[in-house]
Amino acid sequence: MxxxxxxxxxxxxxxxxxxxxxxxxxxxxxxxxxxxxxxxxxxxxxxxxxxxxxxxxxxxxxxxxxxxCTLGHAHPVMVEAVTRQIQKLHHVSNLYYIPEQGELAKWLVNHSCADRVFFCNSGAEANEAAIKLARKYAHTVLEIEKPIILTAHASFHGRTLATVTATAQPKYQKYFDPLVPGFHYVNYNDINAVEVAISELDEGDYRVAAILIEPLQGEGGVRPGDVAYFKKLRQICDETGILLIFDEVQVGMGRSGKLWGYEHLGVEPDIFTSAKGLGGGIPIGAMMSKKFCDVFQPGEHASTFGGNPFVCGVALSVCQTLERENxxxxxxxxxxxxxxxxxxxxxxxxxxxxxxxxxxxxxxxxxxxxxxxxxxxxxxxxxxxxxxxxxxxxxxxxxxxxxxxxxxxxxxxxxxxxxxxxxxxx
CATH class of the missing domain: 3.90.1150.10 (Aspartate Aminotransferase, domain 1)
Structure with missing residues (x-):
């Protein structure tokens, strides 16, 4: 049809x-x-x-x-994918290998700078996974006892307690204190603010371990990142070992005119997240990383529904349609x-x-x-x-x-x- x-x-x-x-x-x-x-x-x-x-x-x-809704409503590709997968197998535990999950992960790896993928259910969960991965990396590789993650004013990273703390907008944080420690806010597109924060926060057991930022701020007013700013961020992270994390939940999966927002900026993140358009309206999130910072071990992070056959089968159809139909x-x-x-x-x-x-x-x-x-x-x-x-x-x-x-x-x-x-x- x-x-x-x-x-x-x-x-x-x-x-x-x-x-x-x-x-x-x-x-x-x-x-x-x-x-x-x-x-x-x-x-x-x-x-x-x-x-x-x-x-x-x-x-x-x-x-x-x-x-x-990447492909709009009732797109025939999604209708067919939903029908096919629900008749075949819709959910099993991640205690077993899930072929559809592997195929989707391979597509994402082949079409991005990532080496590994973790699947979850939403953008907030994807960002939560990135925060946890950054913290473990900080403790086990960078040997930081009290890691700090920098985020930008007017950002939006989700509604869980950690991601709403990362979201540097007081209107979303009101009445939910005490917030999660370990975050510090800087102005978006202001490299001097980042350099000052890294210098001032490097004290005792505290050090900046990661920078979590949107290539384009969505909820913050549709504000694109400045190319020079992001290239300098990448340079700073390369020189210090700080992880560069991009929140691509809103801008990724083709919405920007490129598959990923980071392609507009001429830099690659160490970790980045996706959700929203990834499933075309079917709830799915993904946290992707370079191999060097994939430090998770079995049992350290998980998701019951994350990456089940149904969502991965449909999301893969969305990804393939984006590519096939240009x-x-x-x-x-x-x-x-x-x-x-x-x-x-x-x-x-x-x-x-x-x-x-x-x-x-x-x-x-x-x-x-x-x-x-x-x-x-x-x-x-x-x-x-x-x-x-x-x-x-x-x-x-x-x-x-x-x-x-x-x-x-x-x-x-x-x-x-x-x-x-x-x-x-x-």
């Missing part, structure tokens, strides 16, 4: 009884913890880059599960088109919109700090125009459509955003 067939089928209105009454948000809120501030939509089906709510209203999806070229072309269109919109509203920035199909439209208009305002207005967007902080609207988005769909989204901002600024 082709993607167009799935889109055509999804366009058919639902049965008359299925959309006869509004979605019951009250009963939902009674049963589900309020850990999200939800937009007033209940989505029930999708095809390609489009989704439909429970009332049959169609939207162009430029959120993609927050940079997760989707990275589409990411580059549509990314250029999107940024060009957003800059044209920014030029129409110079008092309200500042910078447009990003790589590939992760892009941000920054609102000026001195106006009351917020990213959430734009997102809500865009919903009314039939396009789903997501904030990246209070003043940045993020555009992260599926990597299969078409030229026509980008134009439709741009026209809708233009109308939304015109309404807000009238």
């Amino acid at each position: 082709s993607l167009q067939t799935l889109v055509d089928q999804a366009t058919i209105p639902p049965d008359s009884g299925s959309a006869s009454s509004p979605f019951d948000t009250d009963s939902f809120n009674e049963a589900v913890m309020s850990t999200y501030g939800r937009f007033p939509l209940a989505l029930e089906r999708g095809a390609g880059c489009r989704v439909w709510d429970t009332q049959g209203q169609e939207y162009l999806d430029f959120v993609a599960g927050i940079a997760t 989707i990275l070229q589409n990411v580059q072309d549509r990314g250029e088109q999107l940024r060009s269109g957003l800059r044209a919109i920014a030029a129409k509203y110079p008092q309200h919109i500042g910078e447009v920035r990003g790589w590939g199909l992760i892009n941000g439209l920054e609102l000026r700090a001195n106006i009351e208009l917020t990213a959430a305002d734009v997102v809500n207005a865009a919903i009314n125009e039939g396009v789903l967007l997501v904030p990246a902080g209070p003043k940045v609207v993020r555009f992260v459509p599926p990597l299969i988005v078409t030229e026509a769909e980008v134009n439709t989204a741009l026209e809708a955003v233009d109308r939304a901002i015109a309404t807000l600024t009238a």
Whole structure:
């Protein structure tokens, strides 16, 4: 079944009884913890880059599960992979060899600078694994009694206690103290701040053991890394033995227009993480490393569901489709088109919109700090125009459509955003 067939089928209105009454948000809120501030939509089906709510209203999806649905919704490759694998074997313990896990790991190793892969269930778990690996390496190889990991202000690395500590944004840490010790924060793209921190923290039993950083900050406002900064980071790590760890959870797996964000920066990390787009919407995470720093031994880290046959079989189909269909070229072309269109919109509203920035199909439209208009305002207005967007902080609207988005769909989204901002600024 082709993607167009799935889109055509999804366009058919639902049965008359299925959309006869509004979605019951009250009963939902009674049963589900309020850990999200939800937009007033209940989505029930999708095809390609489009989704439909429970009332049959169609939207162009430029959120993609927050940079997760690599191939969009109901892609035939994923439908076939899910069906095939669930009929064959969906879960066994990592106490046994899992062929699908081995095949996915080999694909990732062959298409990156990594030598080894550890599989888990999410980006937070992948970053948690990287933190644990860095700490063991610090103790056993660098002989650091109290290792410190540097992370950047405005970063985002996850919601577990260690990764929320690594996330240098107080709004995510509030009420969760005492936080995990062993982290220190520096300004992003500021090499002097890194050098000062390494010097000042080298005292007694304390030493910097690793630097955990995003090649492009996603939740921090879609801020790309500076090439000179990252090359200097690599030089510092080479000279000191400090591990360089990249969080590629949001920017990796082709979203940047290259398979990995580090390819934009001309350097290779020692450890890097992936999740989100790796499974195209199926929950999977991966922590990858060079062989020299793979110091884990059996029993020191594990995941019950990590790397099971089901998720690995589906993720491998996503990876192979990216390569086979040359989707990275589409990411580059549509990314250029999107940024060009957003800059044209920014030029129409110079008092309200500042910078447009990003790589590939992760892009941000920054609102000026001195106006009351917020990213959430734009997102809500865009919903009314039939396009789903997501904030990246209070003043940045993020555009992260599926990597299969078409030229026509980008134009439709741009026209809708233009109308939304015109309404807000009238």
